[in-house]
Amino acid sequence: MPHAAGLWYEWHGPEEGEVLILSAGLGGSGSYWESNLPSLTERYRVLLYDHRGTGRSDRELPDASVEAMADDILALMDALGVARATVIGHAAGGVAALALALKATDRLDSVVAVNAWLRPDRHFLRCFELRLALLRDSGVEAYLRAQPLFLYPxxxxxxxxxxxxxxxxxxxxxxxxxxxxxxxxxxxxxxxVGDRVAEFRVPIFALSARDDMLVPSHCIDAFYDTRGGIGVMGVGGHACNVTEPQQFALFVRNFLDHEIYPAE
Structure with missing residues (x-):
C-alpha cells in the first residue's frame, strides 16, 4: 500500500486534472468518499488519504490537534509534489482544511468545508459527550452501532x-x-477560529445540510460574507455526501467551476 509522510494515500482520476484532496471526518478513512468518486474523477485528480492514527496510516498519534491534521495535509502534498490543491473536507476534515487555509494560503486554490464549524457549538458538544459516554460505558461495538444515528437521516x-x-x-x-x-x-x-474569519484569503465554500443531526447548519453562517460563500442542502444529514451524492456533486462542481452555488 502506498504511504507518504506516514499517511496511506490513493490517487483517482486523470493525471492531468486539477488536484482535489478529500479529507474525511472523525473516522478518518479515505474510503468515506467512495460514493463521490464517480462524479469528481470525471475531471479532477482526486487524492484520498487516511488520517494519522486511523485506517491504514501510521497509528501513532503524537499530536491529535486540528492544526496537526492540517500539517498532515501539507506534509502529504509536499511528499507527493503537489504544489497547489483544493481540499474538500467533511467535519473533522473540513476544520482541518480551514486550519490549513489560515497557515498555507499559497498552497490552496480553494476549500470546500462540508458540515464543518468555526467554533464549538453547544449542540454538537453534547452529541460528542453522548458518543464518548457510549464508548466508555457500553464499549466500541455500541459506539459504532449508534454512530449512524448522528450521521444519517x-x-x-x-x-x-x-x-x-x-x-x-x-x-x-x-x-x-x-x-x-x-x-x-x-x-x-x-x-x-470564529474570530479569524477575516483572515481567510482563499475561497471558502461552506456546505451544510439543514437536517444535520450533529452539526447545526448555523455553524457556518459567518461565511456569508467571505469569498466562496455558503450552500445549504435541504436534506442529507451529517453525511450528506454519502446520502445525496448527486446533489452534493452539483453543489461542489458549481463552486469549483464558477465559484457559485445553486439555490436551495
Missing amino acids: ANWISDNLDRLDEEAARQLAAFPGRETVERRIAALAAFD
Whole structure:
C-alpha cells in the first residue's frame, strides 16, 4: 500500500486534472468518499488519504490537534509534489482544511468545508459527550452501532441497515482505539477560529445540510460574507455526501467551476 509522510494515500482520476484532496471526518478513512468518486474523477485528480492514527496510516498519534491534521495535509502534498490543491473536507476534515487555509494560503486554490464549524457549538458538544459516554460505558461495538444515528437521516438508515451493519463490522475490525478516538474528539471540540474569519484569503465554500443531526447548519453562517460563500442542502444529514451524492456533486462542481452555488 502506498504511504507518504506516514499517511496511506490513493490517487483517482486523470493525471492531468486539477488536484482535489478529500479529507474525511472523525473516522478518518479515505474510503468515506467512495460514493463521490464517480462524479469528481470525471475531471479532477482526486487524492484520498487516511488520517494519522486511523485506517491504514501510521497509528501513532503524537499530536491529535486540528492544526496537526492540517500539517498532515501539507506534509502529504509536499511528499507527493503537489504544489497547489483544493481540499474538500467533511467535519473533522473540513476544520482541518480551514486550519490549513489560515497557515498555507499559497498552497490552496480553494476549500470546500462540508458540515464543518468555526467554533464549538453547544449542540454538537453534547452529541460528542453522548458518543464518548457510549464508548466508555457500553464499549466500541455500541459506539459504532449508534454512530449512524448522528450521521444519517432516519429514512436513509432504515433503507440501508444491511449496508450499515457491514460497515460497522469493518469499522470494528479497524477501530483505532479508544484513546485515539477520545483525543480526536477533544481536538474537534477545542477548535475555534470564529474570530479569524477575516483572515481567510482563499475561497471558502461552506456546505451544510439543514437536517444535520450533529452539526447545526448555523455553524457556518459567518461565511456569508467571505469569498466562496455558503450552500445549504435541504436534506442529507451529517453525511450528506454519502446520502445525496448527486446533489452534493452539483453543489461542489458549481463552486469549483464558477465559484457559485445553486439555490436551495
